[in-house]
Amino acid sequence: MWLESLLSRGELGLQACVDVGEHRSITGAQVVEIEDPGRWILPGCLALTTGVAFTNDVEAQTSFVRSLQRADASALGYALGNATDEPPPGLIVECRRVGMPLFTVPFEVSLRDVVTTILGETFGPMAVDRDQVIEMQDFLLASLDHREPQQELIRRLCELLGTPVAVVGTNGMVLTHAGDAAQLDLIAEVSRAFPGDVQRADRRFLVSEVQLPLGAPLKLVIALGSLTRAENLARSLSRFTCGLLKMIAMSRRLRTELERRMSARVCRALLDPSLPKGRKLRDEAACLGLTGEDAMTVLRISGLPAHHERGEEDKVEFSPSLTVHDFLDRLRIPYIAAPEGCIHFAIAQGKDIEKRIRELSPWRAFSRIAVGLSSPTSNFEALPHLATEAQLAHRHLDPRIGEGVSTAMFHGTNVADLLLAYVPSAVRHNLMDVLAPLDDKPDLIATLRAYLDNRRDVTATGAELYLHPNTVRYRLAKVETLIGRSLDETDLVVAIHVALRDRVATGLDGGSARRRVETRP
Template identity: 25%
Template sequence: MTKRSNATEGAFLLGDLLAHPEFKTQLLTGAEQGLLRPVAGAHAMETENPSSWVPRDWIMLTTGIRLRGRADAQRALVRDLSEGGMAALGYSTGVATKNVPPAMVEEGERLGFPIFSIPFEIPLRSVVTFVQRVVLAEDPEVVRRVMATQDYLLDVAGSADLGVGQQAPESLILTRLSSLLRLGVAILDVDGTPLFAEGFVEPKDLSKLLRRVPSTAPSEVSTSTGRLLVLPIRSGERTTGWLAVSLPRAGDAKPTTMVVAQSAARLLGLVTMSRESGPQRREILGAQLLAQALQESATGEDSLEAPRGQDDLEIRARDLGISFSEPAFALVIPGDRDVAPEPWRYVVRAFNETKAPYLVLKNRTEWIVLMQGNEDQVYDFATSLGRLVGIGRPVNGVRAFRRSVADARFALVRHRSDRAKSLVARFTSLPLAHWLIGTASGGDFEEMCERVLAPLTDQQLLLEAVIAYLAAEQDILRAANSLHLHPNSLRYRLSKVEERIGAPLRRPETVLSLYAALSARGYV
């Protein structure tokens, strides 16, 4: 129980929040007077100069993603909050760092500024919601202002007619948001392309900058056109886009800017959620199913057959059109950072036109697909995409999907190593040796590979000699030329390899063991 003075009687204090058992917080600094600090609100954010946004007596919550490995920036954040009269800093552990960085703790102790930790399993939004609920209940004027702002925005979404020729609710929301903030605003897709804009100048480097901001909290970024406040637009647990607000070039932004922008971002998330029906909803459910299949199968055996009876994953797959009446295959389509996003549109078009049942899990580095059909049909479809695709082995159940994904990725690795001309890499078309290596998995195989290569791990020249020798198909002259060595020098190194591994390289089993271990690690 926090001991109150007459000045703090009736106020919501930091000690009241930290005493809440559900959040499992731990106060690290500022214990002497920190518990008696009044709390007027809380924000989860990852921005520079947070005192420009967070009013006095508010708590800033952070995951530390922007601060990882930057001791000077960590200390500067604590100083900024302390000098700005903030109530405290809450740090979510287990996201960017295991614990609160020592530099932050040291600065907090020096300044007597309260810093507390929040376990990874506690969502920051739960803390924000709790604080806002308590504070709003104590301040009717704040309630009135917040409700007025939200009503002003909700009025647009509620009255918008989506008929032909009518303005989309997102556009109407932006118009009102821009008038409230008197700043340029835009709705961006997940890759940073503006979908709707109001007085917004698009920076050239926005897409790259968005890759470095968290998808669960507001962030401030510096761009070629100035500062931006970027807030995730979330539909459930997914980030479906971004709300960007252009900030003034000079002076601090108003603290209310963050509150109003967050209300708009939540409303835009609700608009998105209301639209996610039909094909969009099927796409979302399919992605969730594949993500769960990859996660759950990682904890058990990767069987190529479905288990007896139909579990929840199998039933959900059937409802989404994957009945496994014929085999299905995993396809992995890697992204290419050197290629503009335009080619992905052709991939989307191909998927929209195919009649084969499929589910897709998309992320920034690759698309992972489960497609049902015979192998030739799947291969023809992959070829039609016109870009690099890996195809795993056929499976008859969702829980085997992870194994097929691993196959597809292995086929892509071999495809690149072999410099194949085709754009499609099929696991089932691999040579027997590669197939055996790709099939082998688990701790025993890794342990055997480690044992085979152990005599060479600290001998870089000998390891390079073996790799070149096997890559050149055991041709001494070719291998020596690739290393810029005299053939006799290479022969000498290979003789030293034989001494260290205790077996002659002329034996097939010796070559196979080395090749398997090196191939599993992507050396050959």
């Protein structure tokens, strides 16, 4: 029921004292004679009082109105001839200040008559056929069994009311809608208003807020249009629908959380070399979309958090707060992931995965995201080895890269990569010792790396480093003296090549030995 409709009832003789100039919906009525009525008033209800709780006490009058305003009461009715013959001035001033409509009830009219009129108008249409209302609620409840419960729920509510209905996010984006699509822009604008009845462009809308346990709230917007007595049914079904929307959100979040926990457990098991890759484990992977029918690639990812910060769960745009799951979801291929702190392992199934990652252009606007990729395989037993490959590829990504996404793929044809990936760390440690005498000689390490990259050509090495060939020969001779072996020995050259690649991957060079050609303007 609308406040304007109540005031227009001539038989009640109600007179407006404070008109706030907006439509106010009344969902019920209560008589309150206590100092703090907000504890007992429901949102949208009309408060009626004789004023005995605050007679001649301006401070008590102010507190009384503020309590009603905090409780979201729709209006205040003051009964004349009981405590005073006119509304107290303090009451009028505070009602104007907080925007609370105030009207008077004549002494000849009982407050019971006002309450009876409101309740009869508000609940009368539904009380006529209560079974029908229950049947409608069951009809809405059945949407939970649908594959897309939120979309089906809104469609059914639109079918029952015969008017456009929409669910809108806090940013004004229409998430789900049913009915006349021409009103979507208006609905998006209306959703930014406070919950309640909103008037826009000669149309009325009912805006209800859905508070979710986690994440930003949603708005349910119903276009009331020409609904008259069915408005009360719309309000009742709106409250019921808000409860179902909250249930759907909780169910979706719980299902997602369970799937991700299962994904992490299966991913860790598949990458663990000590665990057998039996049928049960493969069946669980298949339930998550990882069937092995297409090539699988192991990814090592850094630069993304494992979980959302509280309150950021429902952001839809690209943002630094998005998680590793949000990143992988945008590849649109089956995957499982095991988030661990700031560095994560994942197994993705599909073709051209590195290309898909590079095409995620919106991510380039944010901080460093590094992805190391293994070689592809269709063999589940090979996945632990591929994890080593992905880790090695990730280690070779330059830690000084700028903002954006950088990728590195393991190349099995490179002898150094194969040795670093598959030789035990204890054995690899002996290979690294060959460069120990050069740890404090960055110029010699830079010369040695350029010499091997240029197929041991002294002239080409000098050209790259902007050095005279004789200077290159002098430095190489000094390297041989410090190491104690000749660079003509093939096994020594292989060991140095592997050691140099490992130094880059582990960041031991620290950037001080970068070639001059890379630093020239």
